[in-house]
Amino acid sequence: MSDGTSNSTHFGFKTVEADKKADLVAGVFHSVAAKYDIMNDVMSFGIHRLWKRFTIETAGARPGMKVLDLAGGTGDLTAKFSRLVGDRGEVVLADINDSMLKVGRAKLRDLGVVGNVSYVQANAEALPFPDNHFDIITIAFGLRNVTDKDAALRSMQRVLKPGGKLLVLEFSKPQHEVMRKLYDLYSFKILPKMGEFIAQDAGSYEYLAESIRMHPDQDTLKGMMQDAGLEQVDYINMTDGVVALHRGYKF
Numbered sequence: 001m002s003d004g005t006s007n008s009t010h011f012g013f014k015t016v017e018a019d020k021k022a023d024l025v026a027g028v029f030h031s032v033a034a035k036y037d038i039m040n041d042v043m044s045f046g047i048h049r050l051w052k053r054f055t056i057e058t059a060g061a062r063p064g065m066k067v068l069d070l071a072g073g074t075g076d077l078t079a080k081f082s083r084l085v086g087d088r089g090e091v092v093l094a095d096i097n098d099s100m101l102k103v104g105r106a107k108l109r110d111l112g113v114v115g116n117v118s119y120v121q122a123n124a125e126a127l128p129f130p131d132n133h134f135d136i137i138t139i140a141f142g143l144r145n146v147t148d149k150d151a152a153l154r155s156m157q158r159v160l161k162p163g164g165k166l167l168v169l170e171f172s173k174p175q176h177e178v179m180r181k182l183y184d185l186y187s188f189k190i191l192p193k194m195g196e197f198i199a200q201d202a203g204s205y206e207y208l209a210e211s212i213r214m215h216p217d218q219d220t221l222k223g224m225m226q227d228a229g230l231e232q233v234d235y236i237n238m239t240d241g242v243v244a245l246h247r248g249y250k251f
């Protein structure tokens with residue numbers, strides 16, 4: 001999100017020129033791509049699988065639907081959607097980063113997820129799809145990395161079909177002080193050390209912790225989705241609000 005008064009934005013806790021952020025984010029994901037899946041399991045103690053499972057259940061994908069897994073990375077959601085929409089359906093895994101797309105495509109092929117999945121390198125801020133195209137759009141742990149989040153939400157609203165649903169799964173604000181303190185301790189003291197030990201990359205995991213703190217909280221994101229034209233927007237906190245699933249419709 002630009003700060004509105006200048007051409008600057010946040011990259012974690014740093015203030016950077018808005019047009020530099022995408023390259024900095026690209027550096028992070030080129031660096032973590034190969035170890036992304038193992039790090040997700042280790043860092044979240046496997047809980048990211050439950051957050052994603054709940055997202056899939058909330059999406060309500062049915063045979064024949066068109067689904068966009070935006071910022072889809074290594075394709076955890078795509079794999080599940082592919083089975084749900086079946087041969088008549090279509091899943092597009094879109095991501096700005098070719099390293100993440102390559103890891104995702106190789107993983108899904110190994111899992112036998114082929115036929116109804118396509119891969120597109122795209123920036124969430126300017127989606128290369130027609131208006132009113134998808135029944136469901138998900139963006140999981142992607143939005144906080146996007147420079148212009150408002151433009152991205154407008155772009156998602158544009159490509160959603162009338163009656164379609166947008167789900168934003170993202171880190172958010174823990175609801176209780178005790179949880180906030182524990183979470184800070186974990187994020188700033190332990191997480192970068194795990195990143196160094198497992199992926200030899202403390203910097204990327206420092207960015208992860210910082211980018212989470214800079215991301216809009218539950219109600220701010222809800223307002224941003226409404227401003228982008230989404231309706232009946234609500235959210236569900238998971239793990240005390242460490243993560244929230246926001247849902248909005250286009251009518």
Ligand SMILES: C[S@@+](CC[C@H](N)C(=O)[O-])C[C@H]1O[C@@H](n2cnc3c(N)ncnc32)[C@H](O)[C@@H]1O
Pocket residue numbers: 025029070071072073074075076094095096097100122123124125139140141142145146147
């Ligand atoms: C933390 S990963 C999440 C991957 C996957 N959705 C998941 O939940 O495991 C964030 C992804 O967002 C992608 N990304 C960052 N900025 C983006 C943008 N502007 N447009 C599209 N994808 C973007 C990154 O390349 C990365 O693959």
